[in-house]
Amino acid sequence: MAGIWIDIDIDAIAANYREVVKLVKPPARCMAVVKADAYGLGSVEVARTLAAEGCEAFAVTTVEEGLILRRHGINGIILVLGPALPQEWALALEEDLHLTVADAGVVFQLEQTCRNMSKKVQIHLKLETGMGRTGFGLQELEGLAELLLKSPHLEVAGVYTHFARAAQRDHEFTQRQYERFGAGVAALAGHGIVPGWKHVCNSGAFLDYPEYHHDFVRVGTLLIGHVPGPGFNDRLTLKDPWAAKTNILYVHRVPKGTHVGYQSIYKTKTETNLALIPAGYADGFGVVPHLVPQGGWDLVKIIIKNIASLFGLTLGKERIELQGRSVRVAGKIGMQLTVLDVGQVNCAPGDEVKIPLRRTLANPRLLRQYWRGGRIYAKRTLTEEGVFLVQAE
Numbered sequence: 001m002a003g004i005w006i007d008i009d010i011d012a013i014a015a016n017y018r019e020v021v022k023l024v025k026p027p028a029r030c031m032a033v034v035k036a037d038a039y040g041l042g043s044v045e046v047a048r049t050l051a052a053e054g055c056e057a058f059a060v061t062t063v064e065e066g067l068i069l070r071r072h073g074i075n076g077i078i079l080v081l082g083p084a085l086p087q088e089w090a091l092a093l094e095e096d097l098h099l100t101v102a103d104a105g106v107v108f109q110l111e112q113t114c115r116n117m118s119k120k121v122q123i124h125l126k127l128e129t130g131m132g133r134t135g136f137g138l139q140e141l142e143g144l145a146e147l148l149l150k151s152p153h154l155e156v157a158g159v160y161t162h163f164a165r166a167a168q169r170d171h172e173f174t175q176r177q178y179e180r181f182g183a184g185v186a187a188l189a190g191h192g193i194v195p196g197w198k199h200v201c202n203s204g205a206f207l208d209y210p211e212y213h214h215d216f217v218r219v220g221t222l223l224i225g226h227v228p229g230p231g232f233n234d235r236l237t238l239k240d241p242w243a244a245k246t247n248i249l250y251v252h253r254v255p256k257g258t259h260v261g262y263q264s265i266y267k268t269k270t271e272t273n274l275a276l277i278p279a280g281y282a283d284g285f286g287v288v289p290h291l292v293p294q295g296g297w298d299l300v301k302i303i304i305k306n307i308a309s310l311f312g313l314t315l316g317k318e319r320i321e322l323q324g325r326s327v328r329v330a331g332k333i334g335m336q337l338t339v340l341d342v343g344q345v346n347c348a349p350g351d352e353v354k355i356p357l358r359r360t361l362a363n364p365r366l367l368r369q370y371w372r373g374g375r376i377y378a379k380r381t382l383t384e385e386g387v388f389l390v391q392a393e
């Protein structure tokens with residue numbers, strides 16, 4: 001196999017789910033957040049696994065993500081967190097997706113669509129409490145309630161909000177958001193709207209605030225084996241289901257002073273071996289999300305790292321694991337090809353290399369191999385049409 005593949009240990013995901021469920025405070029249930037292709041692991045296999053473990057509710061960002069789950073046999077609640085466009089409503093209604101309503105302007109039109117289709121829709125009202133992205137402010141709720149009371153096809157299944165700083169454990173901010181949420185829920189009730197469920201917790205708030213669990217906790221990060229930030233580590237035992245791997249394509253012995261790659265930023269310091277791997281930024285290798293420094297010290301670290309990289313140094317950068325040794329990337333990571341300076345580590349074309357690849361940034365077209373009980377039971381590829389194809393082994 002030439003390219004990158006990703007081994008996913010589905011037993012680890014099931015184990016993580018059981019760890020989470022142990023901490024869910026009844027009557028709350030876990031709504032598994034499987035947006036962005038289940039953070040890169042593959043939403044269909046992850047949702048199937050969680051459903052088999054008893055998970056009854058899932059959350060995604062887009063209608064399309066919800067439809068993928070429905071069409072692969074996920075029967076539970078599927079909540080679309082992002083605002084859906086009017087042209088997506090009919091499909092969402094047909095598949096009984098729950099929709100987020102964050103704007104009073106859509107209520108009338110959504111009611112019309114439902115009436116035309118003779119179908120009711122389950123909606124979740126999103127309250128804006130501090131994230132500043134979407135949702136109703138306190139002063140909008142009276143008008144919203146009036147509209148909802150005139151919309152018999154819209155059933156208010158839930159009301160929710162989203163915490164901006166729970167992963168950073170900014171308790172003051174989170175608590176203030178929660179107070180605003182409470183005020184919003186009370187205001188809605190005062191105007192005759194009592195949603196079925198309340199849900200506010202993401203992974204960070206779920207761990208820190210059992211008293212906020214209400215009817216659902218919306219957990220994503222923990223299920224795929226990460227804690228949301230520092231300081232959460234002792235709360236539960238998580239397993240890492242993810243390993244991205246590739247094979248060495250080519251090995252070449254070079255003299256001291258050889259320049260490697262674009263812009264020649266790397267120069268060998270001794271005679272050494274260079275190994276080529278079929279991995280690059282088109283696969284998501286070496287790509288980083290939009291990271292914002294969290295305070296002055298973090299900013300200094302980022303600046304030092306960037307200056308160091310100008311001189312071809314990699315400070316604290318993840319290394320590549322080869323034959324149990326760690327080797328470094330030589331020069332710039334290319335689009336699809338990258339060179340490793342393997343030094344005296346003995347290796348040959350075909351040898352397996354484990355590479356650091358951020359889950360959410362790993363290209364979805366890369367092969368996912370699903371492992372259960374120590375063997376591969378399914379593989380996922382993308383068809384020519386860009387549709388996920390899951391095939392049993």
Ligand SMILES: *Cc1c(COP(=O)(O)O)cnc(C)c1O
Pocket residue numbers: 033035081161162201202203204218219220221222228
């Ligand atoms: C992504 C997301 C979550 C899950 O957050 P994690 O920290 O990954 O558990 C919960 N709620 C909303 C609205 C989200 O967008």
